[in-house]
């Protein structure tokens with residue numbers, strides 16, 4: 001789009017020079033006058049085009065979509081202020097060859113604004129639409145790279161990744177069910193910060209590889225920092241239900257991220273696999289995460305050996321995390337917080353039955 005605009009500016013300027021030279025060569029005063037008018041009009045066009053590239057176009061509009069082709073088109077044409085409404089109960093099967101990104105079954109790239117977000121939602125939250133990929137071995141069912149999206153009350157299934165955010169800021173994922181996914185259900189990656197993941201239901205992940213089947217994945221492994229901006233900061237994960245059958249950690253906070261808040265979630269540990277070190281509900285490897293007011297149920301899954309594990313994957317990370325006011329139903333042998341590297345302040349956590357609480361560098365404040 002911007003490329004096209006740039007081409008049109010160059011073209012107009014070129015035409016303008018062309019007209020001028022024709023005008024000077026022409027002996028007829030009448031023709032010269034016409035040419036001058038034409039030039040004036042074209043100059044105005046150039047100014048208008050420049051204004052469009054600096055100010056986002058806002059268009060308050062509801063776009064109802066009934067099938068996958070309409071949805072793909074609506075996503076491509078999305079503008080700030082668009083509300084894309086998915087037909088009740090409809091299944092939308094995405095197509096990576098036409099989505100606009102070869103990894104994505106459905107792809108939204110435009111930026112919304114704070115005042116005019118881009119909304120993608122089901123017509124009826126009680127009869128949600130389903131966004132579906134074709135294969136749990138590859139592709140992102142829903143891929144968002146724009147800022148200020150609101151994704152509400154949709155079901156997302158059958159991709160290698162469920163919802164992938166790359167460099168998306170101030171986006172809301174609310175009331176979604178994400179399930180039957182090959183790897184992780186929701187991933188905030190490549191600089192995706194200040195997002196809110198609220199009231200979602202995440203289950204049955206890791207169908208392709210259990211060890212990569214996280215419920216929610218924040219940031220990137222240090223081995224991928226050359227490919228992705230490690231920052232995925234100040235994201236809030238709240239009021240979600242995770243499990244059963246989330247095969248890896250329910251939430252994996254990667255090294256290099258700051259200030260993740262995890263609050264008021266319910267964790268059902270049935271199905272955590274133990275594969276690829278996935279033996280806790282939460283892995284915390286960034287700095288300054290706050291984990292509070294959550295409820296964890298081990299459900300007799302002996303593959304879970306700690307509720308929360310904290311570690312240093314790379315120097316300087318894993319520090320100043322807080323774990324407060326959580327309730328954990330877990331066998332006595334498992335620690336509530338096990339710090340292999342880094343640091344934690346802990347307060348007012350309760351476990352049932354009585355048993356191990358904290359191990360490693362934990363400052364207990366109560």
Ligand SMILES: [Ca+2]
Nearest residue numbers: 214248249252
């Ligand atoms: Ca993991």
Ligand SMILES: [Ca+2]
Nearest residue numbers: 277278279280
């Ligand atoms: Ca682990």
